[in-house]
Amino acid sequence: MSNLDKSTALSLLRQMMVIRDFEETADKLCLRGKVPGGMHNSSGQEAVAVGTLSAIAKDDVIATTHRSHHHTLAKGYSAKSVMAELFTKATGISHGRGGSMHLAEVTEGHFGGNGIVGAGVGIAMGAALGIQHIGDKKIAVGFVGDGGMNTGRTWESINMASIWKLPLIILVDNNQYAVETFVGRVTGGGDLAKRASGFGLPAYNIDGQDVLEVRKYVTEARERALAGEGPTFINALTYRYYGHNVGEKGQYRTQEEIAQWRTTQDPIDKFTGVVISSGFATQAEVDELRASVRKEIDEAVAYAESSPEPEIASITQGVDSGKLGVQL
Amino acid sequence: MEEIFVPALGMAMDNAMLLEWLKQPGDTVNAGDVVAVIETDKTTLDLPAETSGVLGKHRYAANEEVPAGNTIAVVLAPGEVE
Numbered sequence A: 001m002s003n004l005d006k007s008t009a010l011s012l013l014r015q016m017m018v019i020r021d022f023e024e025t026a027d028k029l030c031l032r033g034k035v036p037g038g039m040h041n042s043s044g045q046e047a048v049a050v051g052t053l054s055a056i057a058k059d060d061v062i063a064t065t066h067r068s069h070h071h072t073l074a075k076g077y078s079a080k081s082v083m084a085e086l087f088t089k090a091t092g093i094s095h096g097r098g099g100s101m102h103l104a105e106v107t108e109g110h111f112g113g114n115g116i117v118g119a120g121v122g123i124a125m126g127a128a129l130g131i132q133h134i135g136d137k138k139i140a141v142g143f144v145g146d147g148g149m150n151t152g153r154t155w156e157s158i159n160m161a162s163i164w165k166l167p168l169i170i171l172v173d174n175n176q177y178a179v180e181t182f183v184g185r186v187t188g189g190g191d192l193a194k195r196a197s198g199f200g201l202p203a204y205n206i207d208g209q210d211v212l213e214v215r216k217y218v219t220e221a222r223e224r225a226l227a228g229e230g231p232t233f234i235n236a237l238t239y240r241y242y243g244h245n246v247g248e249k250g251q252y253r254t255q256e257e258i259a260q261w262r263t264t265q266d267p268i269d270k271f272t273g274v275v276i277s278s279g280f281a282t283q284a285e286v287d288e289l290r291a292s293v294r295k296e297i298d299e300a301v302a303y304a305e306s307s308p309e310p311e312i313a314s315i316t317q318g319v320d321s322g323k324l325g326v327q328l
Numbered sequence B: 001m002e003e004i005f006v007p008a009l010g011m012a013m014d015n016a017m018l019l020e021w022l023k024q025p026g027d028t029v030n031a032g033d034v035v036a037v038i039e040t041d042k043t044t045l046d047l048p049a050e051t052s053g054v055l056g057k058h059r060y061a062a063n064e065e066v067p068a069g070n071t072i073a074v075v076l077a078p079g080e081v082e
């Protein structure tokens, strides 16, 4: 923690608070029918997103999963523009075309969420191949869930990244469940880092509830990638507090298990402890920070509600490169 | 004041049928008590109170359609009025 300064610490804490408040607010709005198509709540997984995105550069590429609000907010998109996208409004980050599951801004290195489990690593691997080909000084991060760890395309992509020494980080947002399936029940060999290391790349199992640990591993992996030393595999152990999708009434885990993670492993509580014990803020200042986040999310909801729907006349925009002249 | 509402579930849920009220206006409810039962196009669903208090007005009658997201009743804490 030696190189952690006050403004960085407070920014990491605030970003995690924004994600938590955003998700809990959006979840409620979803149940009220305000968010078409539902959403996947990432509450509990804030440190994975903020630790990763704070350790990479603005024009590095990310490709993510169906659960991507936290990655998107941590990349620096405003709560307003993400909330507006959930409401499928013209002011949203994908101009209302994407909704919750397809947050994207490809011109800024956000290659999007998507509905295909395990696709994020393949998309990021392709981006990394492009980066290497062009000779850019940047990297790509592919997020994948524990469920996506058992898809073939993910391992094909990891293998190619390894043999071609691509500037890629494979970041497993391992919340321990794939819908109702516990990771331990479906992981042959039991150890994901060990599995990955068989492909010939450095691989680590880390604490995904510790934002500084995630940040440290990603920082090092990025340096390796930029130095031409190839990809790194990081399996960040975390936990999702809510159901797989909004409104899920699951019977596959106990309330005690959820409470245990929330009370002893919460990433925001843990980092609040670090911030206070390092003398970066008092409890009162942390409370003020939380209040300012609350206000920001309220404003995001008001912005999303009052924003216009996309114009019907714009429906062909964004369908192609703009050069084919697609017309209604 | 807690609002008990019909949750919007799934991709295209528009309405639910309010099958039955298990609590009446003025009844004391405890957190976890089922207040009403609804039926969606997929399933029947218990709607429990999350807080304890006194039930307010029935805003829909049994056998009435309720648009997803709408509040069907509130649970009033001591001193609150609807």
Ligand SMILES: Cc1ncc(C[n+]2csc(CCOP(=O)(O)OP(=O)(O)O)c2C)c(N)n1
Binding pocket: A040, A065, A066, A067, A115, A116, A117, A118, A144, A145, A146, A147, A148, A149, A175, A176, A177, A178, A179, A244
């Ligand atoms: C290829 C594919 N198979 C199955 C599904 C259905 N599906 C959607 S999410 C999901 C679970 C994904 O679990 P995980 O990768 O751990 O991500 P998490 O939801 O925990 O973030 C499944 C099986 C899908 N969308 N795509």
Ligand SMILES: [Mg+2]
Binding pocket: A145, A146, A147, A173, A174, A175, A176, A177, A178, A179
């Ligand atoms: Mg998972």
